[in-house]
Amino acid sequence: MYNKKTYLALIILLDTLAIHAGFIMAFFIRFQNNLPEENLVAYQQTALWLSIVSIILFYFFELYSNWARKSYHQLIYSVTISVGLMMVFTMAVSFWYREFAFPRSVILLSGVLNLVLIGIIHTAVWYTQRLTFGKKKVLIVGQDVNDGLLIANKVLDHNKGWFTVKEFVPYYDQPKFLLSLTQAEVVILSPNIPKDEKVNIIHHTIQQNKEILLVPETYELFMLSAEAQQIDDMPVLSIKPSKLSTMQRTTKRMMDLCLSIMMLVLASPVMIALYVIIPLTSPGSAIFKQERIGLGGRRYQVLKFRSMVNNAEAYTGPVLATQGDSRITKIGHFIRTTRLDELPQLFNVIKGDMSLVGPRPEREHFIDQFKKAIPEYGYRLAVKPGITGLAQVMGKYSTTVEDKLRYDLMYIHNYSFVFDLKILFQTLLVVVQKQKSAGVQNAGSEKEQVLLGLLNISEQEVAAGKEY
Known part of the structure; x- marks a missing residue:
């Protein structure tokens, strides 16, 4: 059996070679044998950073995880978005640091070539694991x-x-x-x-x-982060409480503030446009407010762009959205699929009611129902609710409450700053996968x-x- 670390190192090496092969090929396609010296110097000075950023992006998009029994379509999504972000990074560096300027044609060409080369490498890895598992x-x-x-x-x-x-x-x-x-x-x-x-x-x-x-059952999930200890000659597992340490809460809050303010600035044109368009296409306010339960059971008002008809639950009472739900407006289908309806929750994050990453907030009505069927459901309230979370990245809108709870508990017990970043990056994959946002399916x-x-x-x- 191959050594996993050696195998991973080989894939990272191949990715690095492919990245630079893509840039070098793009330079030669663009300039033939007349490569300007300033462009060559710029490439040499940024080569190391391009390698580091690319490998980090590939890591965040799970390209270095075990792809056994995972979707090939998911792999292609991951490769495409990570290479696209690498291209955006190169353009940003070229724009802000003129001495490192690359021609845009070279950046675009290298992006296409890298997409092909990286895609070939990871397709080969995927098929190798497919043949291994059968x-x-x-x-x-x-x-x-x-x-x-x-x-x-x-x-x-x-x-x-x-x-x-x-x-x-x-x-x-x-x-x-x-x-x-x-x-x-x-x-x-x-x-x-x-x-x-x-x-x-x-x-x-x-x-x-x-x-x-x-x-796994709920208590078995707690053991994922358990630490093996010993009392005299008796082996024991130490399971820590379902909460973040002071340092973890501080780090998470700093990340929430910095990223949410930056995202709010970048998303403001889209948010302004939706604020105008939604009332024009469906009577009612653009912003939908609803009471949700947050950290420790504290109530707060969650903000969303309205995706359903006004007063959608006036006759039905609290019900979950279903696939093909007639209450969802035309523009509502679009903003739910692309997750644009969640953008106003950036204000909830800045205020401190929510975090960028965490279990999705729920209404008291549903929490009471879920607790009766699943007593462990209350463990989710040990951390702030999030705009996105592990359950949203790994599951679907229609994923069962029990399975979403399993993902939420896995997140809480395995929290880290890097884990949050990985979930944020992988949320981009959720946005481009329509099936992830489908409502609860009806039987039959x-x-x-x-x-x-x-x-x-x-x-x-x-x-x-x-x-x-």
Whole structure:
């Protein structure tokens, strides 16, 4: 097995060579053999910084993470946006420091060439991991048919080519599980399986040298950041409270103020335009205010550009937006998809009610509902709510409350300044991916028929909520 650090170093080296190959090729295409000396000197003086900034951008966009079982489309998005930002950085340096000036034609040409070269390198990496992992046969183990249907839906929705669903088995049918296990390569366990049964299933799966994909319970997420310690000869895990230290809060607040003010200045033309256009296209105010719950349960007024008809919940009461929701206006579809409706929350960040990164704020009505079903939901209030967060980057608008909570807790227990920056950069990917902003989907789709066929489950069993 290859050494991961050596493999990563090789990819970084190839990326660095590709970056400079793109610039050198662009110079020769533009000037042939008549390269001006001042441009050559400018390139030599900025080469190191171009390398450093490029590698940092690639890191923030997860190009150096494990791409096994991730989408190729996601990879292309990451490469395109990171190379585009690198091009913007080069233009900015060229504009502000005239002695480092590059011709714009060279910057544009190098951007196109770098997109191709970096794309080829990381496509090769992706396909290498695809060949290494192959297409695995999945056995789903859950509580009942609805459990199996939910997980199968995730697997089918996942990036094509990594998995093929073979069967669903209820956790209590051990003879069938042991028989099906021999035909499977990967076992996915539902979080609804009783703990004792889960331990038994894991034991048999490990004995058969099969891979296990486990949906973690809340307490298991706390262990991700646990520190191994020892009391006398007894090993223990130290799990720290779900809150940020004074230094972390100070650093986060400084970043929030600096970046939100800068973003507010840059976004002001767009915000002014939306402030004028929204009332012209739909009766009512451009700004929508709503009470949300923040740090420690404190109430505050969140600001958004209105994307729905005025008084959208006057007759329905508090309800989540669904896919194809008739309450969303024409311009509302656009600003929700591009996340422009969230821009006024920069004022909430400056005021201190919110942070740029954190769990999304929710209404008290929904928090009370979620707490009844998921007692751990209140842990989200240990940090300030954010404009974006790990759940928004990794999930979708329609991602379940339970899975969003898992991401939020992973964020809280793994917080760092760099982690916040990575989430901010990756939010750009969310903006260009329309499926991320789709509302909660209603049941009864054609996909459900496919899932029922894959799992050999009748619609009557699902409707009745029967156990398999």
